[in-house]
Amino acid sequence: MTVAMCGDDAAALRLVGELVRDVGGTPAVRGALDRVRQLKEVAGFVIGLAFAGSDPHSAVPRVPSAG
Template identity: 85%
Template sequence: MTVAMCGDDDAALRVVGELVRDVGGTPAVLGALDRVRQLEEVAGFVIGLSFAGFDPRSAVPGVPAAA
């Protein structure tokens, strides 16, 4: 599972990233704290789809990971 993260403190992001990896996840740092609002809105969109009975992957298509 990918865990989206935003933050301004590199040390804190490293610690949280290690915690995410420790439980089998993949941390994805998406920018500084000024991006948090965008992350929250996307999460709301995905959660809304799920609660309405739709698979979020049908609305957010997979994109190959960068090499």
């Protein structure tokens, strides 16, 4: 599972990235804190699709992780 993250503190992003990897995920930094509102809104949209029984990939294509 890819975990999208936003942040301004490189050390904090590295630490959280390590925690994500420790539980089997793939961290994906998607911007600074000024992007976090957009990330939250997209996450809500995708989670809503999944709970409604729709495939989120039908609306949001997969994007390869840069890390």
